Amino acid sequence: MKVLKIFIILFLVTSFSELKSDEVNDVLKNKILKNIRCLICQGQSVYDSESDFASSIKLIVDKKINEGLKEKQIYQFLREKYGDWVIFDPQLNKNTYVLWLLPLLLFLVGGVIMRKKLMFTN
Amino acid sequence: MKNKFSLFIIVIFLSLCFVIFYKGLNTSNNYTPKVNEKKNIPTFKAKDFYSNNYISSDKIFEENIFYIVNIWASWCVPCRTEHPLLMQLSKNQSIKLIGLNYRDNFNNAKNFIDDFGNPYSRILIDKDGTLGVEFGAYGVPETFLIDKNKDIIKKFVGPINNEIVNEIKLIIK
Numbered sequence: 331m332k333v334l335k336i337f338i339i340l341f342l343v344t345s346f347s348e349l350k351s352d353e354v355n356d357v358l359k360n361k362i363l364k365n366i367r368c369l370i371c372q373g374q375s376v377y378d379s380e381s382d383f384a385s386s387i388k389l390i391v392d393k394k395i396n397e398g399l400k401e402k403q404i405y406q407f408l409r410e411k412y413g414d415w416v417i418f419d420p421q422l423n424k425n426t427y428v429l430w431l432l433p434l435l436l437f438l439v440g441g442v443i444m445r446k447k448l449m450f451t452n
Numbered sequence: 453m454k455n456k457f458s459l460f461i462i463v464i465f466l467s468l469c470f471v472i473f474y475k476g477l478n479t480s481n482n483y484t485p486k487v488n489e490k491k492n493i494p495t496f497k498a499k500d501f502y503s504n505n506y507i508s509s510d511k512i513f514e515e516n517i518f519y520i521v522n523i524w525a526s527w528c529v530p531c532r533t534e535h536p537l538l539m540q541l542s543k544n545q546s547i548k549l550i551g552l553n554y555r556d557n558f559n560n561a562k563n564f565i566d567d568f569g570n571p572y573s574r575i576l577i578d579k580d581g582t583l584g585v586e587f588g589a590y591g592v593p594e595t596f597l598i599d600k601n602k603d604i605i606k607k608f609v610g611p612i613n614n615e616i617v618n619e620i621k622l623i624i625k
Binding site: 369370382383385386387389390393410411412413415416 | 485491555580581582584585586587588590591
């Protein structure tokens with residue numbers, strides 16, 4: 331009886347952990363697909379699109395996750411095939427310095443102006 | 453003086469906005485991935501159209517010649533317009549054409565080849581479109597020119613035309 335109990339517990343633990351890993355993969359897959367731009371219907375993400383291209387990308391992402399590739403590696407794979415634009419979230423590189431640094435620069439300039447104004451009123 | 457300076461800043465700002473938006477009017481809002489970047493061919497295994505056996509990319513591109521990979525489908529109308537040009541290219545001895553049959557039905561694809569001729573030395577099946585992704589394709593038809601070092605040196609999105617055929621002929625000369 332004790333052996334049976336242990337067996338049932340072990341079975342439950344293993345089946346739950348399997349379910350969990352599938353769920354984790356699904357969450358990761360959806361996160362990645364929402365961040366990939368569909369090149370056929372360009373306003374949409376691959377996650378939202380029903381085009382042939384999107385369904386191929388969905389299969390590829392699934393395959394790459396099952397092969398054990400990490401999120402960044404999958405983005406890198408797609409960047410190599412289609413360029414930076416295919417990813418919604420742009421990487422920091424020489425083409426996107428202005429995009430990333432301009433808000434920071436504007437924030438700093440605004441801060442300096444505010445500080446000067448405050449000092450002037452005081 | 454201060455008012456004049458503010459006016460000057462506003463004019464500069466508005467002019468800058470005008471230039472940016474005016475330029476935006478003329479640029480296409482459809483993105484096409486960079487087409488002429490040298491890339492090595494992907495390594496893959498694919499099903500042969502006629503034998504149904506799996507074949508590796510090393511075996512497909514084993515000869516020391518130029519290759520053309522053409523993505524086509526029987527349901528694709530522009531593929532019909534480019535087909536005579538592919539037939540013409542296939543007569544060239546210094547190049548081999550590999551066809552990638554994209555998301556197609558076997559019988560329809562076979563009828564297409566029987567009706568219009570077979571320019572390909574080998575046809576591969578890409579049932580779910582994933583092989584096309586490995587090449588960086590996103591539609592059909594697309595054509596890739598591969599040099600002797602097995603690098604993709606040119607990519608043509610859409611049907612090829614006489615101009616493209618002449619360009620390919622010049623490169624493989």
